[in-house]
Amino acid sequence: MLPLKNIFSKRILNEAALTRRGDFRLNVVLMFMLLSLASSCKKDMPMEDPGSAIIELNIPKGFPYPLIPADNQPTQNRIDLGKKLFFDPILSRDNTISCSSCHHTDKKFTDGLQFSTGIDNNQTTRNSMTILNTAYQPYLFWDGGVPSLEQQVLAPIESHLEMDFDVNQVVNRLINHAEYPQLFQNAYQQGPSVYTLTRAIACYERTLFTGKSRYDEYVYENNTSALSQSEINGMNLFMGERGECFHCHGEYNFTDYNFKNNGLYLNYADSGRARITLRQVDVGKFKVPSLRNVEFTAPYMHDGSLATLEEVIDHYSNGGEAHPNKSGLIQPINLTNQEKQDLLNFLKALSDQ
Amino acid sequence: MKNNKISLTLLIALVGATVFFTGCSDEDDPTPKATASTEQKLSFHLHTMVGNTAAAYGVDFQDAGGRKFNLGDFQYYISNIVLIKSNGSELPLSGKVVLANPARRAYELGIVPVGNYNGFKFILGLDSITNHGDPTLYNADHPLAIQSPGVHWTWNSGYIFMKVEGFVDTTLAANGPADLEYFYHVGMDAQKRLIDFSTSAFTVTSGLDYEIGLEFDLLEILHNVDMRTENETHTFNNLPLAVKIADNWQGAFSIE
Structure with a gap:
């Protein structure tokens, strides 16, 4: 369906440019295009952006392919957006703490500290876990209190000891940001929301695997x-x-x-x-x-x-x-x-x- | 001329597309809307009270022992609402969830058949399926979406069934200002309570929307709770206090 539609749209451009009289053919093409759009039943049909294509994750040898929610299959746009958010302190109340503050890339996504430290130097009560291979975790945190990576994103944002913020206010910041609305649009065909924010970060985290030992x-x-x-x-x-x-x-x-x-x-x-x-x-x-x-x-x-x-x-x-x-x-x-x-x-x- | 032709074809195409788009929706015909004479709108009219006074944020109240306290936040979930018809059969208002707060009184429940009802019942809190669902899947205006201020425990993926917080006077003589933070966050599956008004009959009359008037009294919710010493529960860290409060819920409701 997608390639067909793209062919039609290219033809329309060509014909409109080349002829002044081929109205009938143009109209037929136009009508076909609309009908093909209509019959697809999909609102979120990706256009020609290769970043929207679902990609296969690069899994370490001996590891199974992880289960990934149907509504958050990995695409390059989603992974890139999630990565940008992961390293962005915009998630915390005073713009000082990002996910990477407690999950450093140079410490195998832990922080080397006894307890993770949130904004205002607040000490949490638990040690930061690595998020490598987190795609396989059936539940998150030391106590397994959260059943999905998507929902996990909410917890450090709202924790008073970590980012101490309100996820709805994070969304407001993102909506008013110069770059994020377009990046969300590219990734999820909709703007920033609690839904897309949590999906994007989870999508990035699912790409983090250990290497070869x-x-x-x-x-x-x-x-x-x-x-x-x-x-x-x-x-x-x-x-x-x-x-x-x-x-x-x-x-x-x-x-x-x-x-x-x-x-x-x-x-x-x-x-x-x-x-x-x-x-x-x-x-x-x-x-x-x-x-x-x-x-x-x-x-x-x-x-x-x-x-x-x-x-x-x-x-x-x-x-x-x-x-x-x-x-x-x-x-x-x-x-x-x-x-x-x-x-x-x-x-x-x-x-x- | 050319423009006209294009417009006409565009119109035809759009009509065609519209037909196709419509065809994309569910195949089943929607059940025909009954006329207003057989169905009416049903709502809760919820008065959140502190004794005989309407609950409100930021003003001082007194508990049963004359101790000052105020409200910074007060929200509670009502779900699994079931109407009991006059023949004893049950009419569940499936999927309806109310997140109530003192600032609002009217909560629309849905369209119900006119007639006599023996009563109704509901859960204060949420069933376990709803309680542990993904809150990010709801649109921002849904009662189960992440709220501001929050009523979801993001660390254990469950909702706070009833959240009451503010400041309280903790002086022994109860003669000081309300200056110590207190919070009652009651939730987790076992703390949901069935609130039973199954013998509180009412009649929905043709041509008149019906409101069930209810009062929910905070002083009754805190019955036997000493706010001086029992002023904190996140449920998990003070389960006895959370259970004590949940056990008070039925008695705190009354028909207006």
Whole structure:
């Protein structure tokens, strides 16, 4: 339908320019064009802009193609708009904080701080998670309180500790902006709104994947020299029943996206998943994070309370506190110093090269 | 001459296109509009009260113990409205959601058949499907769209069923100014409450739109709530207080 219509519109221009009398043919063409438009039943038909074409995301080897909502399939215009918004402090009340303030490109989209910092130097109560591979997250945040990437966009904008703004006022700013209205039009065939704003940022975020690690080379390219013997030992510990790390940190993204209490505390200041479910059995449970690039995403845990990977490994080796909700998988396993070193080396082999 | 011909053809083409466009809409014929004599418009006339006074923003009120407080925001959701016909059958006003506030009284509910009704019932709050739907999908003027000020918890993707906030006097003797911020944000699925007026009969008469008059009294909502000590709940962080308030909702409504 689309190419046909374009041909007609070109012909009209040509004929109108060349003839003064070919009215009948012109009229037939004109009528055809209108009818073809009418019968398509689509209001949002993209014109000739190649940026409007749905594109395929470039997925790392071994990863499945992510599920993407039908109304927010990736196009270059949408991705570009989302990227511009992601880095633009226009989202925050005083124009100082953007998404990238807590998700730095040079820190694997985390911020390196214990707690994310919002406007007026407000400290949040949780550690900034990476948004690489976020296309696979079935729900967002440490407590899984938000079911889609689109809806997630609202939370930091409205959080008093983060951007402390009103999403409707963000939309007003965008409507009155010199560039954004046209960019929204190009991307979604409509102007800035809560709907298009949240779609655009989510669309960009779904393009952010981890790269290729030495582990991937070893597994997916059968390059047996990609990992050292210590790293292989660490991998066997990680994937075996002694270490048992893989039960939660399994598969391509090194997470099962489940909620677990890992025995970090006897008493949790942050109730985690229970904040959403209000159930006692969910107290102290947090979403299992991906371990890809874990070397670069310190500090660790939902509250950034462990500064180094060595501390994290010690925590799991010791088996954690005896919280009633603690996962049964986490028991003292008393790793030797060599095993700890092997595990650490393996975790660092999950870094993008 | 040429221009005339083009215009004529344009006209024909446009008519043709119009026919096609019309054909694009749903195939089913809309149900024929009943005449005004068999159906009438039904509305809620909601008076949000503080005791015997109409609730309003920015003025001082007194709680049951004479403690000063004021209102900065007061909004609540009414949904799943069901009319009970005289034969006992139920007529749900499907999809109708009201976001009420003290500044507004009339809330149109829809067109209903004339006749006798045994009563009505509704949910204060939202059913779980609506509660956890995507708020960005609604047009800005819809009650379920993101509001300013907000009544959606963006961090847990659910609506605040009733939001009351302002300032309260927290002096022990209750003789100071209303200067401490208080907030009651009650929501999460388990806190929705069925408000039952199924035996409050009314009649919708031909030729007359009908208004159901209701009062919702904040002093009753805060029955047994000590505003000096119980002045904060986001529901998740103070569930007992949220439940206490939700349990007061039925008693806080009365037919006007």
